[in-house]
Every structure is written in C-alpha cells, then in structure tokens.
Amino acid sequence: MITGFDFGTSNCAMGVLSSEQNVQLLPIENGKAFMPSTLYALDRDLISEQVALQISSPEEKQAYIEQRRVALNRARRVRDEEGFSPNETSLFVGHDALEEYFAWPGEGYFVKSPKSFLGASGLSDSAIHFFEDIVTAMMMAVKQRSQAITQQEITHTVIGRPVNFQGLNAEKSNEQAINILTRAAKRAGFKGVEFLFEPIGAALSYEQKLTEDKTVLVMDIGGGTTDCAMVRMGPSHRNQEERGQDFIGHTGERIGGNDLDIQLAGQHLMPLFGMLSNLKNGLPMPTQTFWDAVRTNDVGAQSTFNDKTTTALLQQLLRDSSEPDVFKRFIRLRHDKQNNHLVRSAEQTKIALSADINTYVDLGYVEEALGCDISRDQLAQAIDRPLSKMITLMQDAIKQAGTQPDLVYVTGGSGQSPIIRQAIQAALGDIDVLDGDHFGSVASGLTVWAGRIFA
Known part of the structure; x- marks a missing residue:
C-alpha cells in the first residue's frame, strides 16, 4: 500500500488513496488524524531495545543489533537494575507520551518535536544514532497503527521535508537529516521512500480544488520551520508528469511555531x-x-x-x-x-x-x-522578531519568482494565528489570504504525490 507521511515537528499524519483516488487521512490517534510528535520512554536506552524488537527484516535486524550492541547491553542492565518486566510497556508516543511525561516529569526520557534536532550541527555519531532510534520508534508506531486501520501492509511512502532543516550549513544539515529519516523509514519497514518539500505538498493538496490557473504563494508555518513556495497551479498544470517548471520560487528556514x-x-x-x-x-x-x-x-x-x-x-x-x-x-x-x-x-x-x-x-x-x-x-x-523573519521568507520567495502571487495559501498550525495573518496582509496589501487545512494539507498533498510516483 502507498501512503503520504507527514512526519511533522508538531504532529504526525498519514494519508492513503481510496479506490476513487480520494485522499483519506487515517485516524491514527484516538480516532483523530494527527498524533503529537512526542515520545516518552522509561529509560532512554530502552528506545533502542524497542526498535530492535520491532524490525521485521532479519537482515536489517541483525545489522542493527551489531551496530547498537553497546546501547542494547545498557538497556538490559537498566531492565535488571530498575526491575522492569519484559512485558511492561516501556515506550509511549503521541498523547500517551504526554500523559506519561506530565504524570512522571522527573522520571524517564521525554522528547517533543525530534524533527527539530535532525539537522543540528556538531552531532556525534552516537547522537545521530540516538535520533535515528527516536524517529524509527515513532515511524514504527504510525505505520503499525495505519496498517491496523487499513488491514494492509504499507510498503511505500512519500515523506514531507522542509526546504531547510537548519539555517546554518544548510546543505550539510539537510543531508544529515534526510539520511536519518531514510534509515529510520527503512528500519520501520518502508520498502520505497521518497521525499517532497512540505510547501509543495500543501500546494498539491490545494490544487485539487482550483477551477482556474493561479500563481499561488504557499506559506507553510510548521512547528519547526517556515517554508514558502511560489507555485503555478490549476487545471492545466495538475495532470502534468513534470512539474519542476511550475515551482518558480521557494525559501525556508528553521523558524516556526x-x-x-x-x-x-x-x-x-x-x-x-x-x-x-x-x-x-x-x-x-x-x-x-x-x-x-x-x-x-x-x-x-x-x-x-x-x-x-x-x-x-x-x-x-x-x-x-x-x-x-x-x-x-x-x-x-x-x-x-x-x-x-x-x-x-x-x-x-x-x-x-x-x-x-x-x-x-x-x-x-x-x-x-x-x-x-x-x-x-x-x-x-x-513573537515580533521570529514573525519578521517569516515575513522576510515570504517576500524572498516572491522576489525569487519574479512575479506577484494571485493569492496566498496559509497552512501549518501556527498559520491560524490572527497576528500572523495580519502581518501577511500588511506586507502584501490587497492580495487574498486563504486558510488551508492547517494540519492536514501537507499530508494530503504528499499522498497525492505518492499516488503519482509509485503507481
């Protein structure tokens, strides 16, 4: 089965295509489509243990065990010293992770928005391995929940990515983050993995509704980054195989909600x-x-x-x-x-x-x-200073495109703020500013793209 996977800074979501080729976001968290990007473990070394237990490929599992031998030995010692039974739940994600953290803040290990760390400069190999394990554990949870809902094996996915994971050393930062996400996705059991810029994913979602061609500034204000894309879209564009010429400007920086x-x-x-x-x-x-x-x-x-x-x-x-x-x-x-x-x-x-x-x-x-x-x-x-940077990113994308947008399409959780909307309108004047599905548009667009490239 083919999916679009928004592994977001604030929330995770997964979409599939129905038999009529309509996007359906799966209710992966207590009947809702969005799972908070949070993880709590009784001890940080138990994260690696849970990943090792759940890797399905025998070859992948053996390679992982060899690579994480030290961490897995520490996990065994933790279980012995703390008296954790083999059947005791040791790792929680989403709202369950938040509840455990709020109940036991001084115990265990809690992380929110791990995606924010993936492009950080100066990470040691052990730190990179640790973030790989956190991401893998969260991806496994989302994939397992999605498979339980669809009753089908999920094999291929398109994962959203920001334009830049970090502001400094962007190229190296992006490479590091994509490598972490790719390894994590493979360990989680995805056989085919591709990436798409998140604002372009949001654009593809919005394009399905257009009845005439437009040049649209897509502004995706996520939890960790703000990404802007100037996109030509509409009926004469959406069925084209090659869309590179339609994406005429994009900017992004690690500044978000x-x-x-x-x-x-x-x-x-x-x-x-x-x-x-x-x-x-x-x-x-x-x-x-x-x-x-x-x-x-x-x-x-x-x-x-x-x-x-x-x-x-x-x-x-x-x-x-x-x-x-x-x-x-x-x-x-x-x-x-x-x-x-x-x-x-x-x-x-x-x-x-x-x-x-x-x-x-x-x-x-x-x-x-x-x-x-x-x-x-x-x-x-x-928030005046970070908001000013967001507005600059928007203006730089327009300048890069060399043309004014017909409208602005705002998505991402922080895009709901009237303060941000007023700042956008003040900077652009009379151009219409439309609200998208602030949490679901990226996942929907990723799913549309997955249906095209993996079909």
Missing part, C-alpha cells in the same frame, strides 16, 4: 521564576540559563541546561538572589524536568489567543496558584 512558543515562555512565563529579578548587589539576574530552559528545540541549550555545571551555577545564583523564594521555583522546575511542560503551556496559550484577546496561563503543576494573564498584544510583542 516552536520558536513562537519559546519567545512567549521566555518573555512572559520565565519572570515568574526570577528571570527579571535582581541580585543582592543590585545587578540584574543573568538570563542565559532561563533561555536555555525554554529552548527545548536546541540540542546545545538542553545539554547545557542539564549539565552538572548548571547545577553549581544555580546554587550560586540562589545565594546571590534578592528573591530566593522565587528563584527556588526555577531550581525546582529544572529538578522536576518541567521545562517542556512550561513550553507546552506557552503553546496552549498561543493557541487560545487565536480566538481570545486575553487568557490565563495556569502553572499549578509547578506550584499551587501559580500563573499569569497574557494578552494577544503581549503575544504579538513577544
């Missing part, structure tokens, strides 16, 4: 933990560690935040702080590994402010009655 959440968490939630307080000598509290805490999509920041040297630094800052009781919240947040939960609260606040002018952020999981009110204006102020 996660970055908006991080800015909101840093500027408006971290002050509750002492970030804007003063030291006893009157100098301002150093802020770098607070920002490291909320930069959950940055390998280096998370490594620094969890390092032993940070433990010593925080103890020194506690002694120097003019508001030690407030600063103790920050130390407790780190000890209980609740920084991902805090960024999740910022994300939920951003979503709420798409509909409401004001909202209350409840941080009672950190401390009873802790929280604050945030307005849409405060959100707009917090």
